[in-house]
Amino acid sequence: MTLPRRLHWGAPAAGVALFFPVGVAGPAVLGLGLLAAGSLRRAQWSALLRAETALVLLVGWLALSAAWSPAPWVEIAGYWWRYLALGVVPILAAAVPARTAALAWRIFIAAAAVLALAQLAGVARWVPPDAVVASMFHYRGNKSIGNGVLLAVAAAAAMHLALQPAARGVERAGFWTAVALIVLALALRSASRTSLVVLAVLTLVLCMMHWRLLRMRWLALGLAAGVSALAWTGGGGLATREAAGHLEQSNLYRMEIYGQTWEMVAERPLLGHGVGSWPTLWRERNRNPALLDMNTAHQEWLQAAQQGGLGAALLLLAVFGGWWRQAQRAGAAGAGGLGVLCLTAWLMQTMVNAAIRDASFAGPMILLTGLGLALARSEPRAS
Numbered sequence: 001m002t003l004p005r006r007l008h009w010g011a012p013a014a015g016v017a018l019f020f021p022v023g024v025a026g027p028a029v030l031g032l033g034l035l036a037a038g039s040l041r042r043a044q045w046s047a048l049l050r051a052e053t054a055l056v057l058l059v060g061w062l063a064l065s066a067a068w069s070p071a072p073w074v075e076i077a078g079y080w081w082r083y084l085a086l087g088v089v090p091i092l093a094a095a096v097p098a099r100t101a102a103l104a105w106r107i108f109i110a111a112a113a114v115l116a117l118a119q120l121a122g123v124a125r126w127v128p129p130d131a132v133v134a135s136m137f138h139y140r141g142n143k144s145i146g147n148g149v150l151l152a153v154a155a156a157a158a159m160h161l162a163l164q165p166a167a168r169g170v171e172r173a174g175f176w177t178a179v180a181l182i183v184l185a186l187a188l189r190s191a192s193r194t195s196l197v198v199l200a201v202l203t204l205v206l207c208m209m210h211w212r213l214l215r216m217r218w219l220a221l222g223l224a225a226g227v228s229a230l231a232w233t234g235g236g237g238l239a240t241r242e243a244a245g246h247l248e249q250s251n252l253y254r255m256e257i258y259g260q261t262w263e264m265v266a267e268r269p270l271l272g273h274g275v276g277s278w279p280t281l282w283r284e285r286n287r288n289p290a291l292l293d294m295n296t297a298h299q300e301w302l303q304a305a306q307q308g309g310l311g312a313a314l315l316l317l318a319v320f321g322g323w324w325r326q327a328q329r330a331g332a333a334g335a336g337g338l339g340v341l342c343l344t345a346w347l348m349q350t351m352v353n354a355a356i357r358d359a360s361f362a363g364p365m366i367l368l369t370g371l372g373l374a375l376a377r378s379e380p381r382a383s
Contacts, residue, residue, distance in 0.1 A: 010035055011100050011371065015108035018364040019115055019136060019147055029363040033088035036095035036370075044094055052090050054318035059084050061315065062275040062308050069274025069307075070281070079276035079307070082357050085366065086319065092370025093326070093377055098335075101374040105157060105338060108368070112154030113178035115147075116185035124189075139191040142360040145353065148186065148195025150364055153345050155182040156202035160337045163210050194352060198345050205344050209332045253291060254298055254352070260285060261297040265305045272309040296357045300350035303357065320347060323373060330376035339372030 010032045017028035040048070049056060062083055066076045096104075115136060124137035135143040155178070161167060162175035186195055264273060264281060273281060279295045286292060297303040305313040320343060327339030346365040349355035356362050 011096055011104035012107040014367055015104045015371075016111045018108065018150055018367065019111060021132060021135060021143060022359045022363065026359050026363050029088070029367045030085075032367065033085075033091055033370075036088075036091045039095045040091065048090050048094055052087070052319070052322070054315050054322060055086055055090075058308075058312060058315040058319060059087075061312060065272060065274040065308050065312075066276075067274070068271065069277045071274065071276040071279065075279055076274075076276040079278075079357065082362065083316075085362065086356070088366050089323065089370045089373065092367070093373035096371060096374040098375055098377070101371040104371050105161075105375075109154045109158045109161075109175070109178050112151050113158075113181050116151060116178075116181040119185045119189045120181065142353070142358050145192040145194050146360040146364060148190045148192035149198050149345055149349060149361070150368075151182050151186055151190075152195050152199035152202060153341060153368060155179050155186070155199060156206055156341045156345075157338055158182070159203075159206055160209070160341065163206075164334070194349065198348050201348060202341055202344060205341065209337055209340065256288060256291065257294065257298055258302060261299070261302045261306055265302060265310070268309065269305070270309045270311070272305065272307045272312060275307045278303060278306055296354040298352065298354055300354065300356050303354070323369065326373055327376045336372075336376040339369065339376045342369040342372045 014028040014032045018025050059080075062080055066080070069076055071079075119137060127134060127137045129138050129140075134140055136147060138144070158175040158178040162172045162179070167175065183199070186199055190196060260282070261278070264278075267273075278297055282294060283292075286294070297306065301313050301316070304316045308315075323339070324343050327336035327343065330336030330339070332340045342365060346355060346369060349361055349365070353361055355365065
């Protein structure tokens with residue numbers, strides 16, 4: 001099979017793999033990134049490096065910061081390559097044809113609808129808590145949170161595609177069916193506040209993107225209000241965690257981690273403590289036994305500033321800002337819409353989770369953002 005054909009079938013396959021554990025999803029994203037990189041010509045690489053100056057500077061600065069990082073080399077390398085992996089986004093955007101990206105998105109939405117249907121049907125009763133696919137049906141930390149966010153992104157993407165003028169009757173009905181299944185599954189089964197909040201915000205973003213559609217306004221506002229209420233009151237699948245006190249405990253832990261991380265930033269606001277330094281410093285300073293095993297600040301902007309100073313956080317912001325402009329130029333209501341939705345969901349995750357450091361979050365968002373920007377590239381200017 002030729003390289004272009006492998007890329008054509010690899011993208012949809014990777015879209016399905018995103019819901020599986022990191023051991024499956026991660027290699028799928030990385031493999032597709034390597035295929036895409038191998039299909040680029042020298043001129044395209046030159047254009048990418050010019051367009052991604054902020055990312056090149058960020059990766060280079062963090063590599064330099066290894067000189068003063070107190071972390072062992074294993075942790076330095078482990079953290080640094082996560083930022084390097086962000087480069088897969090522009091590679092996918094440049095290499096994946098729009099037709100392939102569109103197919104991959106539709107396959108991803110279909111996979112999300114099937115998973116939602118399985119959750120609503122109570123398949124969890126037959127899935128052991130220690131099964132390979134347990135994170136799809138039981139709450140298993142970050143991967144379950146990540147899958148919930150993926151469902152929210154799939155629902156928003158399906159709504160966006162259903163509202164496109166080119167969508168045919170049968171196709172539009174399929175998208176709305178997927179939306180209904182996914183929203184019900186999240187409302188009734190999800191044990192993740194993040195996924196519900198992301199769904200509410202993405203619905204509001206859709207409302208702004210398609211503001212001219214009167215019915216969409218009321219649908220978006222009503223859905224956003226209902227999902228927000230579930231997220232903040234601990235309803236639906238959150239009820240068990242709320243009753244056990246897990247949600248309040250999670251809030252307290254995060255506030256403690258954020259406070260101590262900010263103290264680290266304030267100590268060295270310009271240079272930072274060096275890439276990969278957070279776990280080492282945390283083990284030295286933390287006095288809460290319950291947080292002893294933490295290896296990330298659970299907030300990417302604080303963590304970037306802690307490692308490379310405030311300049312690193314600004315460079316990371318510039319990276320996301322550049323991608324956002326690419327999507328906006330193609331038109332949020334059209335070809336750039338999926339890129340806008342992905343970036344919104346990813347940025348929201350960075351505020352409360354290790355959405356770059358943890359492959360459970362980063363891998364899927366790298367793939368979906370790259371595919372969203374590939375569609376935006378096919379229409380460089382908004383009409």
